[in-house]
Amino acid sequence: MIVTTADLFKIAYGNFAIGAYNINNMEQALGLFEGNVKAQAPFIVQISKGARQYANPRMLEAIIRAAEELYPEAIFAVHLDHGDEQTCYDCIDSGFYSSVMIDASHHPFAENVAITRRVVDRAHAKGISVESELGMLGGVEEDIAVDEKNAMLTDPDEAKAFVAQSGCDSLAVAIGTSHGAYKFSGSQGLHFDRMAEIQKRLPGFPLVMHGSSSVPQEEVARINAAGGKLNPSAKGVDANQFARAVPLGVTKVNIDTDGRLVWTRVHREYFRDHPEGFDFRKPGTLFVPAYADFIVDKSHKLLSAGTLPMVREALAK
Numbered sequence: 001m002i003v004t005t006a007d008l009f010k011i012a013y014g015n016f017a018i019g020a021y022n023i024n025n026m027e028q029a030l031g032l033f034e035g036n037v038k039a040q041a042p043f044i045v046q047i048s049k050g051a052r053q054y055a056n057p058r059m060l061e062a063i064i065r066a067a068e069e070l071y072p073e074a075i076f077a078v079h080l081d082h083g084d085e086q087t088c089y090d091c092i093d094s095g096f097y098s099s100v101m102i103d104a105s106h107h108p109f110a111e112n113v114a115i116t117r118r119v120v121d122r123a124h125a126k127g128i129s130v131e132s133e134l135g136m137l138g139g140v141e142e143d144i145a146v147d148e149k150n151a152m153l154t155d156p157d158e159a160k161a162f163v164a165q166s167g168c169d170s171l172a173v174a175i176g177t178s179h180g181a182y183k184f185s186g187s188q189g190l191h192f193d194r195m196a197e198i199q200k201r202l203p204g205f206p207l208v209m210h211g212s213s214s215v216p217q218e219e220v221a222r223i224n225a226a227g228g229k230l231n232p233s234a235k236g237v238d239a240n241q242f243a244r245a246v247p248l249g250v251t252k253v254n255i256d257t258d259g260r261l262v263w264t265r266v267h268r269e270y271f272r273d274h275p276e277g278f279d280f281r282k283p284g285t286l287f288v289p290a291y292a293d294f295i296v297d298k299s300h301k302l303l304s305a306g307t308l309p310m311v312r313e314a315l316a317k
């Protein structure tokens with residue numbers, strides 16, 4: 001059942017975080033729905049601009065609608081990830097999305113506010129909620145590369161002013177994470193003190209943590225043992241820290257890279273072990289349950305596992 005992101009946030013805030021996972025194809029959708037139903041967790045299906053270009057928006061919508069029929073127990077929202085203004089409007093007008101993210105964080109504050117405000121006005125007129133971003137994460141965001149040193153943590157006072165002026169419904173904050181497989185060097189990590197400061201100024205307001213993949217070292221090692229050349233020092237967010245972020249207002253946690261690593265590991269190992277193989281359905285069949293297991297594990301870390309009956313009840317009120 002597709003529900004509004006706003007309803008999910010109301011139920012989740014302070015209790016658990018909702019996993020927001022990017023999908024680009026059928027196999028990811030099957031594993032995502034299977035895993036969340038198994039874990040009894042609500043979730044958010046995210047579609048990036050890149051996914052829309054790769055798979056075609058209508059194809060993605062058809063995949064998600066089919067998955068909804070195959071998994072009638074699933075409770076989820078559909079969200080545009082890192083949209084520009086025009087893509088936000090396309091998604092708002094499509095009538096399929098529960099929420100959109102306008103990412104104008106690379107613009108100066110006032111322009112970020114103005115762009116977000118325009119998207120909010122169009123989205124709210126249709127009952128769709130809007131995530132915006134303030135501050136700069138490290139790593140690569142769509143086509144914007146930000147080197148780790150220049151990544152700027154979100155300023156708490158600015159966050160308060162931004163939400164008041166833009167009218168956005170949730171805010172992606174830079175609190176130490178970055179996109180992709182190479183997040184932390186040395187001892188960097190999540191800035192809980194910064195989260196607490198932001199929450200103080202925005203009590204009850206849902207914060208979003210992008211760049212939240214864990215980049216498990218075992219996964220990287222298996223990929224490299226099967227012919228990959230990922231940097232073995234690749235490090236991500238410690239998923240055991242999600243539980244500490246939840247009471248500080250982190251309500252949505254974005255995970256994409258980890259799913260790509262599962263895909264790469266399964267496919268590299270399969271073709272390493274079956275060099276004569278060329279039927280992609282064989283590794284695809286292995287990927288779906290492997291991805292579902294991965295989702296189950298994340299749901300436990302996000303504290304969303306087992307909440308589905310309570311979420312269903314709260315939504316019915």
Ligand code: G3H
Nearest residue numbers: 022048050051142179256
């Ligand atoms: O933050 C970006 C997401 O991981 C989506 O990546 O733009 O390559 O689809 P993508």
Ligand code: 13P
Nearest residue numbers: 180210211212213256257
């Ligand atoms: P990761 O690259 O850490 O998976 O982050 C994904 C993300 O933030 C999508 O918006």
Ligand code: ZN
Nearest residue numbers: 179210211254
């Ligand atoms: Zn992101």
